[in-house]
Amino acid sequence: MDATTIGGLVLGLLSLFVAFVMEGGSPLALFGLSAGLIVLGGTIGAVIVSFGGRQLKSIPALLKIAFVNKAEDPLDVIDQLVALATIARREGILALEDKVESYSDEFFKNGIRLVVDGVDPELVRGILENELSAIEARHETGASIFETAGGYAPTMGIIGTVMGLIHVLGNLSNINKLGPLIATAFIATLYGVGSANLFWLPIATKLRTRSKEEMLGRELVLEGILSIQAGENPTILGQKLRVFLAPGKRTRSSAANIEEEGSGVVNA
Numbered sequence: 001m002d003a004t005t006i007g008g009l010v011l012g013l014l015s016l017f018v019a020f021v022m023e024g025g026s027p028l029a030l031f032g033l034s035a036g037l038i039v040l041g042g043t044i045g046a047v048i049v050s051f052g053g054r055q056l057k058s059i060p061a062l063l064k065i066a067f068v069n070k071a072e073d074p075l076d077v078i079d080q081l082v083a084l085a086t087i088a089r090r091e092g093i094l095a096l097e098d099k100v101e102s103y104s105d106e107f108f109k110n111g112i113r114l115v116v117d118g119v120d121p122e123l124v125r126g127i128l129e130n131e132l133s134a135i136e137a138r139h140e141t142g143a144s145i146f147e148t149a150g151g152y153a154p155t156m157g158i159i160g161t162v163m164g165l166i167h168v169l170g171n172l173s174n175i176n177k178l179g180p181l182i183a184t185a186f187i188a189t190l191y192g193v194g195s196a197n198l199f200w201l202p203i204a205t206k207l208r209t210r211s212k213e214e215m216l217g218r219e220l221v222l223e224g225i226l227s228i229q230a231g232e233n234p235t236i237l238g239q240k241l242r243v244f245l246a247p248g249k250r251t252r253s254s255a256a257n258i259e260e261e262g263s264g265v266v267n268a
Helices: 001-024 033-052 057-069 074-091 093-102 108-118 121-169 174-230 235-242 254-262
Strands: none
Touching: 001 057, 001 121, 001 174, 033 057, 057 121, 057 174, 074 093, 074 174, 074 235, 093 108, 093 174, 108 121, 108 174, 108 235, 121 174, 174 235
């Protein structure tokens, strides 16, 4: 699980709840079933209207991406590409064919297959860049689902508050109930604004951050594959690909290196 996503969500909710109680508010006053139904149901309904079934089916996978951090270490990818470059220089490009199926990433595998098949380098670049564009477009659509929900939620909260105030105006004869009824009406606004700024919009931002990380990794793979096809020196290739990473992330920490050596892992 991604500690930053879960931790941030818990911290945000807890901060609001504790601050409300510190001001003398009753915890039970923050719970309103009808307000929750209006905001959540209305937001989800608006999102369903806004997107097609194919996009909506991806929501569970998108939530998994946001809450589960399983990004591959770019240094591991560089090691894999350097190892392939070493094999290609020693045994020839065709020797990579036996290595293709050992990788799980389809983008990586497709690139190696194109090289093994002898496709022209410019065509390889064009095919892989088109695939990158398609992947990025899908990622943006996924993030926009949650961003759209973040736009609708506050409005649904206002609608819920207006509906509550209509109920209040219908009970003006009972002055003793006006205060609780007005407070209940504004819970919908709280739910709408709170859910937008603590869940929907942050999840959209998290998905875009994940997308940028993935696209960086895939651009690294693209350049690595083209360099292998060009027959570049494996050592130079490793240095070349590390330029894609921030200076502080171009080498593993000493603790990580010791752990790898103890487990018998040898980088190519």
